[in-house]
Amino acid sequence: MKIEPQHVVSLTYNLYVDQDGTENLVEKTTEEQPLTFLFGAGQMLPRFEENLSTLSTGDAFDFRLPAGDAYGEYDDEAVANLPKEMFAGQDMPEVGSILPLQDNQGNRFQGQVVSVVEDAVIVDLNHPMAGQELHFTGNILNVRPATPEELSHGHAHGPDGHHHH
Structure with a gap:
C-alpha cells in the first residue's frame, strides 16, 4: 500500500549524524519496535514525511535532511542564564x-x-x-488506513491500531 495522509506508517530507520567527519549512528528502530506514526498529522519533521511520500510497503529509503529542514541551525543566542535560586533546596x-x-x-x-x-x-x-544534517536509512514495513479513533486522536495507536494496556 502506498503512503498517503490519513494512513499509519510503520517503518524501521537508522539515523546517522556527521560528527567530525564520521557518520555516527544516533538512533535506531527495529522490526520488533518500529516507528509507527499517522502520516500527515504533523508529528514528524515535515521534510521527513516529504521524503517518504512516494513510497509503499516494502520500500527502502535513504535520504539526508540538511539542518535547516531538520532541527534548525545552531543558534548561539539560545543560551539562558538561570539564577541559582531556581535550584534552591535541590542539588x-x-x-x-x-x-x-x-x-x-x-x-x-x-x-x-x-x-x-x-x-x-x-x-x-x-x-x-x-x-546537524540528518541521514536516514530504513525500510517501510507496513502502511494501512488509520482507524476512525486514530484520526480523531491525531496519532497512531501502534502497528496494529489497537491500544496497548
Whole structure:
C-alpha cells in the first residue's frame, strides 16, 4: 500500500549524524519496535514525511535532511542564564545534564547545562541535533488506513491500531 495522509506508517530507520567527519549512528528502530506514526498529522519533521511520500510497503529509503529542514541551525543566542535560586533546596545540576524547563507560555522544552558559574546555571536551549544534517536509512514495513479513533486522536495507536494496556 502506498503512503498517503490519513494512513499509519510503520517503518524501521537508522539515523546517522556527521560528527567530525564520521557518520555516527544516533538512533535506531527495529522490526520488533518500529516507528509507527499517522502520516500527515504533523508529528514528524515535515521534510521527513516529504521524503517518504512516494513510497509503499516494502520500500527502502535513504535520504539526508540538511539542518535547516531538520532541527534548525545552531543558534548561539539560545543560551539562558538561570539564577541559582531556581535550584534552591535541590542539588545543583551538573554540566552536561538535561533540564526540563518551561517558558512563560507553558511550553515545555529541554536545555543542556553548559556551565555553572557563581550565581547562575548556564543552559543551552538548542535542540541536541541543531545544526546537524540528518541521514536516514530504513525500510517501510507496513502502511494501512488509520482507524476512525486514530484520526480523531491525531496519532497512531501502534502497528496494529489497537491500544496497548
